[in-house]
Amino acid sequence: MEPYPAGCENLLPRERFGISRSLCGGIWESLRCQSRRACVLPPWRRSSSPYCPLSWLCTVLLWLVAAPSWAQSTATLQGTVTDTQGAIVPGASVTATNEATGVQRTVTTDSAGHYQMAALPVGSYRLDARLAGFQPKVVNAIRLEVAQTVVLNVQLGLSGVSEEIAVTAEAPVIESATTSVGQVINQRTVQEIPLNGRHFVDLGLLIPGSVAPSQTGFLTAPLRGQGSFAFNTAGNREDTVNFMVNGVNLNDQVQNQITFQPSINTVSEFKVDNQTLSAEYGRSSGAVVNIATRSGTNSFHGELFEFYRNQDLDARNFFNVASQPQSPFKRNQFGANLGGPLAKNKAFFFVTYEGLRQRQQLDFNSGVLSDAQRAAVQPAPPDPGRERHQRHRSPALHRHGRREREHRPVDGRRESPALGQRHPARLLRVPEGPPG
The missing domain is CATH 2.60.40.1120 (Carboxypeptidase-like, regulatory domain)
Structure with missing residues (x-):
């Protein structure tokens, strides 16, 4: 690129517009001064902003010419x-x-x-x-x-x-226009079937071949009254399921589980495709869950609700023996939704709110090591509630890709308290929770 014509350097300091000059070089070449006696600058070169407007123009053009991507929730x-x-x-x-x-x-x-x-x-x-x-x-x-x-x-x-x-029209017995194998959980099932915890993912268990994740599964196991974040389907692990709401991916990029669960009141219906997925799907080797949200109509409709549960109607926890009082548990789920027209036959709205208030007691059972056991000079007693990792000389232990605490000797061998630990003296002499 040729230098600016004589006289232009004073109007456009190179130190200030170095980046803009490189971005707008092509346009400058077409609009540069034709005479060294007079310099007619383009309008955007007269601006005091150090940013080239061409970058803003390119951004706008990208939005305008972008090809539409139809959501698979339609x-x-x-x-x-x-x-x-x-x-x-x-x-x-x-x-x-x-x-x-x-x-x-x-x-x-x-x-x-x-x-x-x-x-x-x-x-x-x-x-x-x-x-x-x-x-x-x-x-x-x-x-x-x-x-x-x-x-x-x-x-x-x-x-x-x-x-x-x-x-x-009659509903087709076989969907002949596609090769995908799946099932739809329709709006009537979503809105009317009793659902403990009100998590739509639990309705995926109605699909043939779907089961709840086990307690030793890859992702979070089902919680008390809160459902699960995934399900196993068609022989695949729960971390292979891809959730999409209105065509937008909802999966976490680390554990590949759903990032948040939409309120059951906002879900119109969803489909679980187990096998032979169409070419537009990717990223996951398991099932694809397409979620379509509810929309307003030409008539106003809404509802108010509250669901209440307490320990009086719950079964005892396995470790909560009959001689002990039952663990306290109180849960309130409440909310409202409203939908209707903004302009008849043209624009609609649907809003919803759901709140959760839960009070409960959680019991954790874990053994406490003595000072001698923590120093690895005395074998630890068997603890059925604790995972038994054998101590070795590696600086870290890994299970399922997670770093484990290394200062829990569970066998009877005498070892140096510093073996496998950089700072054994810094171990707190307090009970600890389950290994993470």
Whole structure:
């Protein structure tokens, strides 16, 4: 790049605009002064800001030209329009109307008589197909579920008189438009089935081949009344499940578990794909859980709720013997939600709140080592509640990828108290919790 024309250096100090000059070099070359007698600077070069506006322009352009990415929490409706003789009908107008919101999507059949509507929100639809010279046909109660592709072929009859044919759609027994194998937990199941803890992940156990993680599983085991953060399905570990809400990944990048569980009131339905996933999915080798959230409709609807539990209706903990008082437990789950239209047939809202207040007593059983045992001069007594790691000369012990405490000798060998420890004198002489 040539230097700025004479006189421009005083207007644009190189020390200040060194970065901007490198970013905007191409534009400067096209707008640089044609004469050394006069220097006409581009408008953005007259700014006192040290940042090149070209970078802001590029950012805006990226947002504008970015290709849309359809969320997999929607559905697809497609099919072929023919006449009564089976001949294709190109140019027919096909309109799908959401029966709850009134939102419409209209397409025209191509030269092969085929139509397709992608990224339709889940719900119940009405399909209207019509073309001049043919009887209009309306198909009602078309149920679209999350991540589903529905094939609906329409047959139009020749029009002798002005009339309209209306039929009711039937749910397909086999989904022939995709190879994925999965099951949908619909809105009625999500909203009406009793659910302890109100965590939608627990409903995944209704899918054939799904089980709750064991106490020795890779991720967090189910807690008292709080459900689990994952489930095992189709023989895969729980850390191979990929959760997506409205097409956005919800998994933690470290343990690959769900980062947060949406309130059950916000979940419309979800689908668990166990095998033969479509090409748009990746990242995980196990199941894919597609979650579709609820939306407002043309009518206002809402609810208030509270669920209360205490120890009187709970079974005793295994270690809470009958001679001891039962561990205290009180839990309140409460909240509200409201949905409705912002503009009829155009824009809608749905808001929800859920609170949790839980008071309980947790019992931990752990042995306490004596001073002699901590100094490794006396064998520790057997402790069925503690993991038995054998002491060795490695500076660290690892189990399941986690660093273990190294100062717990559990065998009977005499060892130096400094063996495997950098600072044995710094060990606190207090009971400790379970190994982490």
